[in-house]
Structure formats: structure tokens, C-alpha cells
Amino acid sequence: MLTCTPVFSSFVDCRYYDAGACRSCTLMGSPYAAQVTAKQSAVAAALAPAAPDARWLPAVTGPEQGFRNKAKLVAGGVPGHVTLGILGPGGAGVDLRGCGLHEAAIVAALPHLADFVDTIGLIPYAVPTRHGELKHVVVTAAPSGELMIRFVLRSTHQEALMRSRLPRLLAALPQARVVSLNIQPKPAAIIEGDREIVLTQEDSLRMTVGPAPLYLRPDGFFQTNSTVAAALYSQAQAWIDAADPTTVWDLYCGVGGFAFAAVAPGRRVGGVEIAPGAIASARRTSAELGLTPPALTFAIGDAAHAADTLPAPPDVVIVNPPRRGLDPDLLARLDDAPATTLIYSSCNPATLARDLAALTSWRVSQARLFDMFPQTDHHEVAVVAHRV
Numbered sequence: 001m002l003t004c005t006p007v008f009s010s011f012v013d014c015r016y017y018d019a020g021a022c023r024s025c026t027l028m029g030s031p032y033a034a035q036v037t038a039k040q041s042a043v044a045a046a047l048a049p050a051a052p053d054a055r056w057l058p059a060v061t062g063p064e065q066g067f068r069n070k071a072k073l074v075a076g077g078v079p080g081h082v083t084l085g086i087l088g089p090g091g092a093g094v095d096l097r098g099c100g101l102h103e104a105a106i107v108a109a110l111p112h113l114a115d116f117v118d119t120i121g122l123i124p125y126a127v128p129t130r131h132g133e134l135k136h137v138v139v140t141a142a143p144s145g146e147l148m149i150r151f152v153l154r155s156t157h158q159e160a161l162m163r164s165r166l167p168r169l170l171a172a173l174p175q176a177r178v179v180s181l182n183i184q185p186k187p188a189a190i191i192e193g194d195r196e197i198v199l200t201q202e203d204s205l206r207m208t209v210g211p212a213p214l215y216l217r218p219d220g221f222f223q224t225n226s227t228v229a230a231a232l233y234s235q236a237q238a239w240i241d242a243a244d245p246t247t248v249w250d251l252y253c254g255v256g257g258f259a260f261a262a263v264a265p266g267r268r269v270g271g272v273e274i275a276p277g278a279i280a281s282a283r284r285t286s287a288e289l290g291l292t293p294p295a296l297t298f299a300i301g302d303a304a305h306a307a308d309t310l311p312a313p314p315d316v317v318i319v320n321p322p323r324r325g326l327d328p329d330l331l332a333r334l335d336d337a338p339a340t341t342l343i344y345s346s347c348n349p350a351t352l353a354r355d356l357a358a359l360t361s362w363r364v365s366q367a368r369l370f371d372m373f374p375q376t377d378h379h380e381v382a383v384v385a386h387r388v
């Protein structure tokens with residue numbers, strides 16, 4: 001059932017913002033109802049030329065704070081006094097461990113993580129001198145409160161230390177299911193590197209968002225706001241059911257959030273995703289639910305070439321690409337595809353508008369804003385389109 005939380009005219013009070021320590025939330029202090037109204041007007045105006053017949057459903061909102069299931073924090077400060085937050089002017093660490101955007105399970109864990117780093121003597125990396133090891137701490141919280149904790153390190157020099165101190169960390173944070181080291185050797189403002197060393201037996205965090213348990217690996221993508229993501233999958237499910245399809249494709253499927261929402265008796269669902277780890281996760285969920293081809297098929301590959309890997313042409317296609325939008329190859333194929341319903345979920349209204357303008361044989365009938373990112377002007381928008 002789709003939930004649509006009423007928007008109250010309250011606003012979040014942030015001590016870091018008020019003190020000028022962090023200005024990441026560009027809408028902080030603005031009443032939440034006004035934020036949603038402004039986002040709604042902006043996205044409707046951006047899509048109007050390409051989707052003139054769109055009927056806008058009421059915006060879906062969730063909590064105004066405590067909604068981010070992932071914290072990406074820069075490690076700063078000095079040995080014994082690590083800061084977890086951002087770097088201020090001059091490269092000094094600014095501690096934001098109480099940031100109110102993060103889910104409560106993350107806020108509760110951060111003091112333990114800072115203590116752990118200080119106690120074992122892990123030295124924060126200093127950008128000016130390129131000295132130290134710990135660059136970032138990345139924490140993801142599942143709706144169950146379980147955690148995935150990643151330490152982004154400059155090198156593997158402290159791998160043995162981290163392995164030997166893992167029991168201490170797990171004793172302090174027994175809700176940590178996955179702990180890993182990510183190795184990011186470049187002296188550049190890149191959050192993570194290519195190499196991941198998982199220290200725990202479990203390599204995935206079970207995130208029950210929507211109808212199925214989804215498995216997130218350390219380097220995988222997951223929607224940042226679990227409450228609003230569940231509503232997004234539910235909306236897609238309603239649009240799919242209304243189309244009553246035999247075959248559904250979920251392109252750019254990640255760990256399968258839309259695909260699992262599409263599953264129904266007598267229906268064939270296929271997901272395509274370029275990241276092999278995400279497909280392994282989607283298959284893990286399929287196995288747990290006892291779903292096998294042709295009811296549900298996941299394939300590693302380029303979304304533009306889904307027809308090479310998925311059986312049977314689709315009646316409904318779901319696309320949820322990265323910010324860059326759809327690849328030109330796929331745009332051309334979608335215009336020629338036999339599908340009759342297209343669901344496009346996007347975190348970037350500019351590329352969504354561009355792509356809808358290029359899809360000349362489709363007409364958007366409904367659209368909906370999903371406010372995954374309160375206190376900023378970012379948002380997700382989903383539309384459903386039908387053949388002209």
C-alpha cells in the first residue's frame with residue numbers, strides 16, 4: 001500500500017548549520033512544506049515541455065530528518081581525537097557525528113566508531129601532508145537497525161591491525177553485520193577506491209525495503225531513503241498492475257527493488273544490471289524467495305542490450321538509470337520496442353526531461369515526486385508513459 005505522509009509546516013533546526021560548521025543542506029531552516037512545494041513546481045516546469053499531459057499525483061514524503069540510511073564521513077582531526085564529518089576551510093576536520101539527516105542507528109553508532117578508531121591508534125589521513133591512513137568512514141543502516149561499516153584506508157598497511165581488532169568493534173557494535181576495508185590510495189577527493197576487503201563472514205547487509213529482502217554489498221548502489229524508496233517501489237507496482245502485463249523488464253535493476261515489486265503469478269520479470277555484485281545480490285533474494293526463471297530472471301549486462309539476455313519482449317519496461325540518464329542506444333531501442341507501458345524513475349529531472357523529449361512515441365500520463373532528500377533541492381521523480 002502506498003503511503004503519502006502529510007507535509008507539516010515544520011522545519012529542522014541544525015546546530016551545525018546554525019554555527020556555520022556545515023552548509024551542505026542548502027534548504028536547512030526553510031519550512032518543509034515550502035521545500036516540497038518548490039521542488040514540485042520546479043520538476044513540473046522542467047518536465048512540462050516533454051510531458052504536457054502529465055497528471056501529477058501528490059508528492060510522497062517521509063521523515064524530514066533521520067532519513068538517510070547511509071553516512072559518508074571524512075575522517076579528520078589528530079591521532080586520538082578523530083573527527084567524523086567534513087573538512088573545513090584549511091583542511092581541518094569538522095565533526096558532524098550528530099548530523100540529524102542520518103538514521104538514528106547511524107547516529108548512535110558514530111561515537112563508538114570514533115572511540116574505536118582512537119583506541120586502536122588508526123591515524124586520520126591529512127590531505128596537506130598525505131600522512132595517515134583513515135580517509136573516510138561509510139556506514140549504512142538497514143531498516144532492522146543492522147549496520148554495514150566501511151573504513152576507507154589509504155593502503156593495506158593497517159589490514160592486520162583491523163583484522164585483529166575486529167572482535168573489539170563487534171563487541172561495541174553487535175548490530176554490525178558487515179565490516180570492510182576499502183582501499184583508496186589516490187591523493188584525490190574520491191570517497192572510495194576499487195578494492196574492498198571484507199573482514200566479516202557476511203558480505204552483504206539485508207535491507208528489507210519493499211516486498212523483498214534486498215542484499216546490499218559494500219560497493220553496491222542502494223536508494224538513500226529507505227522509507228521513500230519503499231513508496232517508490234509500491235508506486236511502480238501499482239502502475240505495473242494497472243497495465244496487467246505478461247512480461248516486465250527492470251533495466252538498471254541494481255539489487256532488484258523494482259523487479260521484486262513487479263513479481264506476480266503468471267508474470268515473467270527480468271532484470272538487467274551492469275554490476276555483477278548487484279546481480280549476485282538479486283539472485284540471492286530470488287533464491288530465498290524460491291523464484292526461478294522464467295518467473296524471475298536476472299542478467300549481468302548493458303541495459304541497452306537487454307534483448308540479448310532477457311527472454312521474451314516486454315509489455316512493461318522500467319528504467320532507473322544513474323544521473324546521466326538513458327544511454328542513446330537504449331533511447332532508440334525504447335522508441336521501437338513493442339512495450340506499451342514505460343516507467344521511468346530518475347534522480348535528475350534535467351536528464352529525465354531530455355530523455356522524455358527524445359522518446360517521441362511515448363506520452364507521459366502520470367508523474368510523482370518522491371522526496372528522498374529533504375533539506376536539499378534534490379529529489380526523485382517517477383513517471384509512467386504509454387504508447388502514443
Ligand SMILES: C[S@@+](CC[C@H](N)C(=O)[O-])C[C@H]1O[C@@H](n2cnc3c(N)ncnc32)[C@H](O)[C@@H]1O
Nearest residue numbers: 221252253254257273274275302303320321322
Ligand atoms: C540509480 S541506480 C538504480 C538501481 C535500482 N533500480 C534500485 O532501485 O536500487 C542505477 C543502476 O544502474 C547501473 N548501471 C549503470 N550503467 C548501466 C548500464 N549501462 N546498463 C545496466 N546497468 C547500469 C548501476 O550499476 C546502478 O546499479
